[in-house]
Amino acid sequence: MAERSRRVTSVDVAAEVGVSQATVARTFSSPHLVSSSTRQKVEAAAERIGYVPNAIARSLKSQRTNIVGAVVPAYGEYWQSVLTAFSRQLAERDRQLLLFSFTEPEQVESVLTSVQQYRLDGLVLASATIGQPLLAQMARSDRPLVAFNQPAASGLINSVSVNNEAGMTDIAVHLANLGCASILYIGGIATTSTDQLRYQGAARALGQRGIACPYLEAGSFSYDGGYKIAGSVVESDVLPDAIMVASDEVALGLLDGLKKAGVSVPGEVLVTGFDGLPQSSWAGYDLTTLVQPTEVLVERAIDLLLDPPTGGKPAELVVEGSIRQGLTTTRTDDHPFMPSA
């Protein structure tokens, strides 16, 4: 039957049909340059002998791969959802996503080295933990780059991010309006710019209203981080009126941790998140959070990669998020808020 024959190339098809190799190539890359009669013959022959154009060869010659790379942490609900969005939107634009994931921040440097070799059409850098030095180095690349939700990169390379500061401010104001007088802030990783901006947004807005906003670090942007830190929260003598958490995943962990400890939300304390993960709107949690417009952010990022603005300073796109109020901050008039003494 199908003998394990040699690789089928456009030359084979050309021989089969009796045209030049170039004509075969044109049939697949610029069909409009080929008469419909030859095109049909070529397509038929290709089908018959099992020819499929070789994208590697095409890329070598044309200097375009139709592939966009993404350097993203291997863990975390948020990044998974971002990746999904990138992959889907790229597919709509006939591009593919090449994933470079890493688990430890130290791996980033070697990953970036590996990335460079592929001469991709563009590269998404998405990780709170890529430091400024590395970013500056990457900026020297001749490929389109975009930093995704990585505020530290702004000014160095094109970047797209949600308005972290304004988002947390919105939530802080929301809580203040509810009458919260004592608020605890739980961050993810204090050294990341994302964490810092979000905290600033909260602290500034609350400060203006004379509300203190102590910072507690979960140590990671993970469910476990939130779950474990619930212990520290409960230990303190009095619960705050509300807890603002730096990310949904941490907030979900915190919610479960509090529940385990017998603390009722929103009965005894309010909780808010940030990101707008699908899971946070699941009825079992119904978390009040700042929803990132991920589809829009991703679209902007892809725009920036696929036709980059020429010259000038790096673009810096900041997109506003919007609050989604869930049950975790629900206070009705029937159930007025009682600031703790």
Next chain:
Amino acid sequence: MAERSRRVTSVDVAAEVGVSQATVARTFSSPHLVSSSTRQKVEAAAERIGYVPNAIARSLKSQRTNIVGAVVPAYGEYWQSVLTAFSRQLAERDRQLLLFSFTEPEQVESVLTSVQQYRLDGLVLASATIGQPLLAQMARSDRPLVAFNQPAASGLINSVSVNNEAGMTDIAVHLANLGCASILYIGGIATTSTDQLRYQGAARALGQRGIACPYLEAGSFSYDGGYKIAGSVVESDVLPDAIMVASDEVALGLLDGLKKAGVSVPGEVLVTGFDGLPQSSWAGYDLTTLVQPTEVLVERAIDLLLDPPTGGKPAELVVEGSIRQGLTTTRTDDHPFMPSA
């Protein structure tokens, strides 16, 4: 400053150092073939003028890309977690993951056409909705293939999957041992082989014990599917003792839907899932489920791709999962099970 100079190739490095292009190439692909003195000079020059080997050119010549492709649905918690596992494990083996995601089953065919062009080192097919005809067609590819959790593919191409039937049997037995006398089964998409095998595992085991197991289709393997079908479940006059759900994501939706409807789990009805998603072990749900050994499955799949067994029938690896018991089926002696009349 950095002028937008032409692309830097091994020829440029060769000129800089005063060696042949071949020597430069060897320095990066087979360092042991180059004397350490020249190697150092070459590396220094490369660094200086910003040379990075071109993986596209290398791939064209060597016929290896170091890239593995994956055709996976764009949605679904389960697939996201599988992708993450593939990406991470491939990175450990110095390979990258090229993602081909699709939203509609009809897109699969065109995606597969696109995939073929990249001459990847291997391809993972992961989707319950790739039909047998397409699988048979793909089987003619000269690239290593593996079907991941796609029972319909077994016999056609190398495949790796969890033991769906045995897994559901385990859960069914578990429920029967708890004393459940009436059980409802909620499937995802009835036409998929995954769904069918899981249901068979349940129905057969229960049948042997004289327990009926009606099948209800959620229509998708999604949270929403489960949430919505909770309505149909509650409508019926009497609740079953237990509900076996075909996947965790559907089960989580069902749990929230039931809670919304005022049904208590496990108080009024037991619920089980399948997959072992991280979310299902979150304290807020604590779902009893069959945990797929995803890391092992992925490892086997990668093994099959990276050095495929030669000749013979397609390999068919079936790996056993294990039950994780959560609160959703907790019945203690103090709280004996009371079959409904």
Next chain:
DNA sequence: ATGAAAGCGCTAACAA
């Protein structure tokens, strides 16, 4: 240990 030379399979002038 290093160099010379021949491609890998395609695209893109340029000619005809």
Next chain:
DNA sequence: TTGTTAGCGCTTTCAT
């Protein structure tokens, strides 16, 4: 519309 030709940047014999 089609053919000819010259690479894209590397790997890999085969010499030296």
